Amino acid sequence: MASGIKDKVVILGMGCSxxxxxxxSSPADLMVEAFEECLADAGIERNQIEAAWFGAGIxxxxxxxxxxxxxxxxxxNYIPVTKVENMCATGTEAFRGAVYAVASGACDIALALGxxxxxxxxxxxxxxxxxxxxxxxxxxxxxxxGAFAQLASGYRAKHKVNSDDLKRAMAHVSVKSxxxxxxxxxxxxxxxxxxxxxxxxxxxxxxxxLFDCCGVSDGSACAIVTTPEIAKSLGKENLVAVKAxxxxxxxxxxxxxxxxxxxxxxxxxIASQRAYDEAGIRRPKKEITMTEVHDCFSIxxxxxxxDLQLADEGAGVKDVLDGAFDAEGSNPCQxxxxxxxxxxxxxxxxxxxxxxxxxxxxxxxxxRQLSDPSLGLNHNxxxxxxxxxxxxxxxxxxx
Amino acid sequence: MKGITxxxxxxxxxxxxxxxxxxxxxWFDSSLNGLGKGERSICNWDEDTITMAVEAGIDxxxxxxxxxxSGLNLASTTAPFVDRQNSVLVAEAMNLNTQIRTMDIGSSQxxxxxxxxxxxxSTRSGHxxxxxxxxxxxxxxxxxxxxxxxxxxxxxVGDDKVIAQCLAVATNAVDFxxxxxxxxxxxxxxxxxxxxxxxxxxxFVPEAVSAVLESxxxxxxxxxxxxxxxxxxxxxxxxxxxLGISPDAVVDNQIASVGVAxxxxxxxxxxxxxxxxxxxxxxxxxxxxxxxxxxxxxxxDRIERCRPDRGLSGALKNRREETNYHKFLxxxxxxxxxxxxxxxxxxxxxLSGFNRRKDLLTGFIGGKCRACGTVQIPRExxxxxxxxxxxxxxxxxxxxxxxGTVLTWTADRLTFDWSPPAYFGMVxxxxxxxxxxxxxxxxxxxxxSGSRVSVHFRIRxxxxxxxxxKYFWKAVVES
Numbered sequence: 067m068a069s070g071i072k073d074k075v076v077i078l079g080m081g082c083s084x085x086x087x088x089x090x091s092s093p094a095d096l097m098v099e100a101f102e103e104c105l106a107d108a109g110i111e112r113n114q115i116e117a118a119w120f121g122a123g124i125x126x127x128x129x130x131x132x133x134x135x136x137x138x139x140x141x142x143n144y145i146p147v148t149k150v151e152n153m154c155a156t157g158t159e160a161f162r163g164a165v166y167a168v169a170s171g172a173c174d175i176a177l178a179l180g181x182x183x184x185x186x187x188x189x190x191x192x193x194x195x196x197x198x199x200x201x202x203x204x205x206x207x208x209x210x211x212g213a214f215a216q217l218a219s220g221y222r223a224k225h226k227v228n229s230d231d232l233k234r235a236m237a238h239v240s241v242k243s244x245x246x247x248x249x250x251x252x253x254x255x256x257x258x259x260x261x262x263x264x265x266x267x268x269x270x271x272x273x274x275x276l277f278d279c280c281g282v283s284d285g286s287a288c289a290i291v292t293t294p295e296i297a298k299s300l301g302k303e304n305l306v307a308v309k310a311x312x313x314x315x316x317x318x319x320x321x322x323x324x325x326x327x328x329x330x331x332x333x334x335x336i337a338s339q340r341a342y343d344e345a346g347i348r349r350p351k352k353e354i355t356m357t358e359v360h361d362c363f364s365i366x367x368x369x370x371x372x373d374l375q376l377a378d379e380g381a382g383v384k385d386v387l388d389g390a391f392d393a394e395g396s397n398p399c400q401x402x403x404x405x406x407x408x409x410x411x412x413x414x415x416x417x418x419x420x421x422x423x424x425x426x427x428x429x430x431x432x433x434r435q436l437s438d439p440s441l442g443l444n445h446n447x448x449x450x451x452x453x454x455x456x457x458x459x460x461x462x463x464x465x
Numbered sequence: 466m467k468g469i470t471x472x473x474x475x476x477x478x479x480x481x482x483x484x485x486x487x488x489x490x491x492w493f494d495s496s497l498n499g500l501g502k503g504e505r506s507i508c509n510w511d512e513d514t515i516t517m518a519v520e521a522g523i524d525x526x527x528x529x530x531x532x533x534x535s536g537l538n539l540a541s542t543t544a545p546f547v548d549r550q551n552s553v554l555v556a557e558a559m560n561l562n563t564q565i566r567t568m569d570i571g572s573s574q575x576x577x578x579x580x581x582x583x584x585x586x587s588t589r590s591g592h593x594x595x596x597x598x599x600x601x602x603x604x605x606x607x608x609x610x611x612x613x614x615x616x617x618x619x620x621x622v623g624d625d626k627v628i629a630q631c632l633a634v635a636t637n638a639v640d641f642x643x644x645x646x647x648x649x650x651x652x653x654x655x656x657x658x659x660x661x662x663x664x665x666x667x668x669f670v671p672e673a674v675s676a677v678l679e680s681x682x683x684x685x686x687x688x689x690x691x692x693x694x695x696x697x698x699x700x701x702x703x704x705x706x707x708l709g710i711s712p713d714a715v716v717d718n719q720i721a722s723v724g725v726a727x728x729x730x731x732x733x734x735x736x737x738x739x740x741x742x743x744x745x746x747x748x749x750x751x752x753x754x755x756x757x758x759x760x761x762x763x764x765x766d767r768i769e770r771c772r773p774d775r776g777l778s779g780a781l782k783n784r785r786e787e788t789n790y791h792k793f794l795x796x797x798x799x800x801x802x803x804x805x806x807x808x809x810x811x812x813x814x815x816l817s818g819f820n821r822r823k824d825l826l827t828g829f830i831g832g833k834c835r836a837c838g839t840v841q842i843p844r845e846x847x848x849x850x851x852x853x854x855x856x857x858x859x860x861x862x863x864x865x866x867x868x869g870t871v872l873t874w875t876a877d878r879l880t881f882d883w884s885p886p887a888y889f890g891m892v893x894x895x896x897x898x899x900x901x902x903x904x905x906x907x908x909x910x911x912x913x914s915g916s917r918v919s920v921h922f923r924i925r926x927x928x929x930x931x932x933x934x935k936y937f938w939k940a941v942v943e944s
Contacts, residue, residue, distance in 0.1 A: 187806070191879050194807045199818040203826055204843075204925070204937045206889035206903045212877030216890055220873040223914035271877040272886070321891075322841050322849040324899060328873035328891055451873075452891060452901055 070344040074169040076297045076305045076464050078290045079108025082421040085285035085409035086254040093122075093129045093183040094139035096286035100414075101140050101179065108290040109300060112140070115290065116173035118147040121160035121180035123412030123448075124193055125151075128183050136179060153448025154360060155313065156180055157287065157416030158457035162311045164291050174296055179288035180418075182411030191282055192412075211279055213450035214363040215271040220328030220451075221369055225380045233273055235383040236364035237264035240277045242392045243361065243400045247407025249433040254281040254409030264364075278364040283409025287417035289424075294464050305464035306427045309345035309441065312337045316453040331366075331447065333456035334373035338445070341458040342375075347441070350375045354460075355440045356426060357397060358419035360447040361404045367391075370445060371399070393434070401426065401434050416457060419444035423461050466634075467585045468627030469620050469762065470592055472736040473524025473773040475517050476616045476723060476780040478906055479787045480504040483611060489790040490606035497611060505724030506614040507787065508600050510796040510883035511905055511924040514543045515551060515936065517617035517729075518598035519558045519922045523866075525594065525619035526559070527774040534621070535591030536566035538584065540577035542646065542728050543600045544569055545934060555596065557827045558922045558936070560863055566593075574694070576728045578752025582760060584622040585631045592621040599727035602651050602797055609653060612696040614724025616780075618732035628771045629739060629748060629762040632683070635676035639756040641665050658697060666693070666700050667707065670751060673759035674708055677749070681761050685709040689746035690738035692716045694730035695753065710749075722781060737777045744768055785908065796883065807881040812928040814935055824861065829920060829938040831898055832859025840864075840898040862896075864920065869894040869940065871916040874904070892918055892940050905939040917943045 081104030083096045091099075105112060120136040122128050129135035133147035150159045157180035164176035187193045192210050196202055206212075222232055241261050247253040259277055267276035297305055314337035320326040338350075347353045354376065361367035368386055371377040376397050377385040385391070391399035402408050402422040405415060423442030425431040441462040448455040487501035508517070518539055526532050537559075539552035546554075552567040566589070570580040577597035584593045598617035603610035643665050644655040655661075670693065678685060691714040693701040701715045716734050718725055726733055731752045738748050742764045752758040775783070787793070794800040824830040824844070831842030837853035840862050848855045874890030881887075888904035890912075904912065905923055918940035925937040 189806045194810045194881070196810075199815045200822055203814065203819060203822060203935060206901060207880050207882065207887060207926075208889055208901070209877050209880040211879055212875050212887065212889065215875035215877070216873035219871075219875065219890070219914050223872075268878075269876070269886075270879050271875045274875075317851075318845070318849055319851050321901060322843075322899060323839070323851065324893065324897055325851070 071165060071169055071311050072309050072345055073294070073307045073464060075165045075291050076294045076307045077424055077461070078110070078175065078292045078297055078300070078302065079104045080289045080421045080424045081107060082252060082287040082418055083285050084252045085281070085283040085411060087185050088284035089185065091284060093135065093181050096183065096284060097136060097139045097179060097181050100286040100288045104288045104290055110175065110290065113143050114175050115142065115145060115177045116175055117145055117164070117167050118142060118177040118179065119160040119163035120147055120149050121151070121156035121178070121413040122149065123151060123153060123156045123182055124184070124195065128413070129181065152455050154362065154412050154415060155446040155448040155455045155457035156413040157418065158444065158446050158459055159416070161289055161417055161420060161459065162313070164289070165308050165311060168291050168293060175290060175292045177288060177290050178417060179286065180414035180416065181286035182413040183284050184282050184411060185284050208450070209271065211271040211274045211363060214366050215274045216328060217369055217451045218273050218365045221365070224327055224329035227383060229273060231383055233265055234261065235368055235386040236273070236278050237261045238386050239361065239364035239367050240264045240406055243404045243406035246393055246401050246434060247403025250403050250408060253403040253407045254283040255403070255407040274363050274365065280362050280405035281407060281409040283411045285409055285411035285414045285418070287414040287421050289417055289420060304428050306424050306461050307464035308459070309462050310341035310458065310460040312341040312344060312458045314340070314456045316449070318453065321452040328451065330369055331373050331451060331454065331456065333454055334370055334445065334447065337456040337458045338374045341460050345441070345460045351397065353441055354397060354443045355438070356401055356423065356436055356442045357399045357445065358402065358404065358422055358442070359399060359445040361400055361406050362410065362447065366447065367399065374443065374445065398436060401436060416444065416446045416459070420459060420461060427461065427463060466631045467587070467622050467624050468630040469739065470623040470626055470628060471525050471528040471621045471771055471773065472739050473521050473526070473528065473619045474617070474733060474736045474775060474777045474780045475520035475524060476506045477508045477512050477517065478783050478785050479507045479509055480784050481507045481790065481793050482786055482788045485788045485790045486611060493606050497606065500608065500611040503721035504786065506616055507793050508615045508796065509905065511939070512600070513545055513924060514541045514598040514600045515545060515554055516922050516924060517600065517615065518555045518596045521598065521617035521619040522555060522559050522594060522596050524773045524775045525621060528771050529592060529621060531592070533591065534561055534565055534594050535589055536593040537561060538568045538570055538580045538595050540570045540580045540595065540597040540728050541599055542571050542573070542576065544571060554827065557823070560828045560865060574728055574754030575752030575758045577732050578750065578758035578760060581620065581622070582634045582636065582758060585634060585760070590624060592623045595620045595622060595732065597729040597732040599729040601653070601727050602799070604652050605794060605799055609655070612720055612724055614726050616723060616726035616733050617729050618736045620732060620735070626767060627765055628768045629764045632761045632763055633677045633681035635673050635680060635759045637669055637672050637676070637756045639669055641669065641755060662697055662700050666695065666697070666704060666753065669757045670704055670753065671708060673751065673757035674749065677759035677761045683747065683761065686711065687747050688714050688749045690714055690716055690742060690748040692731065692734045692738060692748065692750045693753070694718065694725065694734060694751070696720065696725040733777065739768065740776050740778060742768055792884070805881060812926045813931065814928060814933050826937055829863060829865040831862050831864050833862035834858045835860060840896050842898050842900050864894060864898065865938065867894045867896050867920065869918050869920070871912060871914055871918060871942070872899065873914060874912055888912060903939040904942065906941050911944065912942050919943060
């Protein structure tokens with residue numbers, strides 16, 4: 067029986083670039099910005115990094131293939147660098163590679179960095195791109211909002227939810243994230259919005275309107291990880307340890323078998339339960355004190371709270387409207403603004419979420435600092451509701 | 466000689482209001498004001514000669530008990546491929562067996578009647594399907610644009626269970642150039658209407674009619690249904706009068722409701738006549754173009770028992786008015802629309818990959834697991850049932866005629882579509898199995914989770930750069 071990752075690896079340092087429409091910044095510029103902050107925070111030299119994992123989601127509009135773009139941009143010392151890509155779970159995947167390397171004893175200090183340059187396409191939204199020779203011949207030409215909007219129709223049908231009620235709850239999700247993002251100087255979108263603005267915004271994909279969509283941003287985030295012993299030997303205090311790292315990847319059941327009804331995310335349910343088991347969490351609602359979930363669209367966040375067991379099944383609308391996930395609620399969600407307002411540079415997002423957990427746990431989150439955070443959960447969802455990749459990471463104080 | 470054993474029809478659901486066409490064009494040609502009555506059928510952006518042919522063929526098959534065909538001919542002057550036998554694509558979309566004879570016939574407005582004569586005179590046994598389908602492009606503001614329509618019809622010809630026996634055929638082949646479409650040209654070039662009537666119709670049609678009646682030993686006054694496909698509204702009645710055919714026998718060309726569908730018009734009108742004909746009636750079918758084909762049929766007692774699912778009456782009812790003339794221009798690539806950068810993504814079809822997936826893409830074939838009975842689409846190596854996952858366990862299973870319901874859906878305004886918003890979603894088939902699919906022919910407010918759908922062969926994408934087009938199946942919400 068595997069013992070799991072809990073408390074075997076701690077974060078030595080983290081960095082995160084400003085997210086946004088970084089017209090004048092190249093992917094290398096963004097990487098360096100995050101890396102410099104991370105190195106300074108870790109208090110080590112570049113040459114102490116023994117291995118690195120590099121996450122970038124969309125090659126065609128980003129850095130190209132292979133690990134070389136990062137090794138070159140950061141002038142790494144000919145160390146092993148591995149490129150990872152797993153859609154929106156890419157950043158967490160880079161982190162998982164570095165954490166597993168340290169936990170295995172293969173190296174003492176490892177780097178994980180994610181970057182995405184999305185704003186070189188010439189149009190809004192995520193880049194239009196191929197899904198492979200065969201899929202392109204019959205898949206609908208679905209955009210990301212088009213894919214996730216279907217979660218709303220599935221959820222409405224399953225739980226007999228009125229369209230207006232669901233839309234209002236979706237609006238509340240976005241209003242909350244905008245309020246949080248307004249307190250975050252690195253966030254892409256730092257402006258508060260009203261429920262009416264969210265509800266009345268033009269449709270992108272029914273029932274998803276403009277304000278139900280997350281920011282499409284340029285940005286980079288990174289982490290340096292090591293063992294608790296090494297961190298302590300370097301004089302680090304208030305260590306933030308990895309409690310769980312899980313990944314669940316669709317095997318085609320949701321998209322092709324009648325057992326899935328389109329109202330929830332099967333991978334999220336599986337990965338989160340595995341993560342709770344790995345971290346020894348029995349009562350997620352009580353024990354998880356902050357979440358950064360993959361709010362690519364407001365409906366995704368609402369459904370995800372149920373899939374994470376932070377809301378009862380079918381109670382998401384009520385809990386959202388009751389403010390359970392607001393900054394002052396019982397389970398604050400997206401305290402940094404989330405994908406919605408911090409932004410969503412695909413390959414960086416998982417690491418950006420960890421960055422917020424890390425700051426919160428160290429009491430360094432400034433105006434948005436939570437009073438007594440303990441366990442933080444991060445959730446990424448790559449792909450579409452009917453076939454996707456879900457990553458869950460849980461971090462907390464090293465005991 | 467053989468006879469007709471079944472018939473079917475397809476008309477695009479969209480009907481363009483002619484007054485809307487006039488309002489956009491009369492500033493340039495005020496004579497169009499006189500043509501601004503009724504409506505014409507127009508292909509949606511994802512319909513063409515092939516997709517309409519498949520629909521007509523399936524409708525025709527619905528009236529046959531024995532659905533095995535010996536051949537399939539496609540008559541059209543607007544087949545999308547110049548070198549790729551279009552009839553084979555139609556046959557594969559209909560999941561016909563690969564041993565059937567196939568042939569494309571084109572180059573004339575009497576392509577369908579000439580193919581029909583060849584089929585009637587053939588000695589080969591079995592049901593031979595003749596499909597005629599037409600989607601002609603016309604210049605903006607032209608008379609042709611006003612009077613023509615898009616559509617398709619299909620017949621089967623055979624010896625057994627005949628609903629209309631062929632009594633005689635005749636042809637006079639004359640290179641009378643009333644119009645032509647030359648190499649490299651998208652549009653017809655026509656001569657004066659009055660000259661075509663006087664020197665064409667009034668001269669060549671009587672010769673063919675006399676020949677066919679003489680051959681059958683019948684007289685003009687006996688004809689119950691007189692079919693002269695033409696966009697000249699008054700010419701059929703004038704000819705009937707000259708020939709001694711009852712004015713009541715003249716089959717209306719449906720200019721007011723559909724428009725004239727080119728090479729498909731003879732078979733559409735024949736299907737119309739067959740739908741209303743009583744046993745023992747005479748039907749005279751003409752095809753005019755570089756001379757004239759004439760075919761004389763007599764209906765049998767079986768005529769009233771043979772009804773396709775749709776037929777012309779069903780096709781006429783399945784209608785949605787379109788008043789946006791510019792949409793018609795866009796759908797027919799008659800205006801250079803700014804399609805946005807998302808529309809610029811390369812649409813190349815990788816032919817080897819296409820060939821591997823042809824069962825799915827053209828035939829809409831999935832699999833049925835021999836181990837657990839689960840039906841699924843697409844068919845993959847392992848069964849999709851999480852309790853089974855057997856390897857190489859699936860037999861072919863056609864989803865092409867399977868009803869389904871909408872599980873999830875959306876109307877996507879971000880992605881590129883020729884007629885936004887793009888509707889798509891997860892379809893759950895009643896037989897089991899489900900697939901994320903495009904929806905077509907959706908009207909706002911008519912779709913929701915639980916809506917019933919049928920599936921239809923449609924254009925998925927155009928690759929303008931390489932002159933290719935992809936087809937796939939889409940879901941249509943049943944009204």
